[in-house]
Amino acid sequence: MVSRVNLKPEMCGAHILVRPVTADEALPIRAEVLRPGLMLSVAAYAGDAHPEAYHAGAFFSGNLIGVATVFPDMPLESENPLAWRLRGMAVQDAFHGLGVGRTLLGHCIDHVAEMGGNLLWCYARTVVLEFYRVMGFQPLGDEFVIPVSGPHYFMVRKVP
Numbered sequence: 429m430v431s432r433v434n435l436k437p438e439m440c441g442a443h444i445l446v447r448p449v450t451a452d453e454a455l456p457i458r459a460e461v462l463r464p465g466l467m468l469s470v471a472a473y474a475g476d477a478h479p480e481a482y483h484a485g486a487f488f489s490g491n492l493i494g495v496a497t498v499f500p501d502m503p504l505e506s507e508n509p510l511a512w513r514l515r516g517m518a519v520q521d522a523f524h525g526l527g528v529g530r531t532l533l534g535h536c537i538d539h540v541a542e543m544g545g546n547l548l549w550c551y552a553r554t555v556v557l558e559f560y561r562v563m564g565f566q567p568l569g570d571e572f573v574i575p576v577s578g579p580h581y582f583m584v585r586k587v588p
């Protein structure tokens with residue numbers, strides 16, 4: 429699937445294309461946005477190697493400017509084999525607030541639905557909790573801290 433995000437008129441009718449990418453393509457944007465100053469390898473996830481892993485990428489003028497990844501994974505204390513995890517939700521700063529994150533996550537949710545998944549979960553950074561709320565996720569439990577990346581909530585969303 430390919431989607432187009434139409435940008436504001438002041439951006440001269442430019443648009444952003446969202447389509448599947450590989451884990452290798454996603455890695456540099458993840459590292460830049462989520463792990464600045466750290467080695468590229470820190471932004472690689474074990475789930476990238478899952479045969480059903482899916483990576484959505486957003487392109488502006490041919491350059492990758494945002495990514496998101498989903499793969500089958502059960503949250504702790506769950507026995508739901510149809511659960512998927514969202515990781516590496518990252519849009520370059522210059523493109524925030526334009527609908528890129530929404531479109532990337534929409535691709536991922538569609539993919540999970542197509543693959544028969546019924547639940548999507550993530551560890552959401554508290555600073556962007558509202559993004560996940562807008563996208564239909566709900567926090568479960570108390571805030572907790574992940575070293576280096578800071579305060580988070582466990583969030584879940586049903587996949588129709």
Ligand SMILES: CC(C)(COP(=O)(O)OP(=O)(O)OC[C@H]1O[C@@H](n2cnc3c(N)ncnc32)[C@H](O)[C@@H]1OP(=O)(O)O)[C@@H](O)C(=O)NCCC(=O)NCCS
Pocket residue numbers: 461462517518519520523524525526527528529530531551552553555556558559560562
């Ligand atoms: C979180 C992130 C992916 C959102 O991407 P984005 O392209 O800026 O988001 P969108 O423009 O698609 O926003 C979708 C909706 O979420 C809301 N939203 C997005 N970021 C928000 C924020 N920081 N605070 C409040 N609302 C926010 C938007 O207002 C919009 O709602 P609306 O449609 O009702 O207006 C992006 O800000 C980012 O990469 N941040 C840095 C990395 C990060 O923290 N990733 C998450 C790790 S858990």
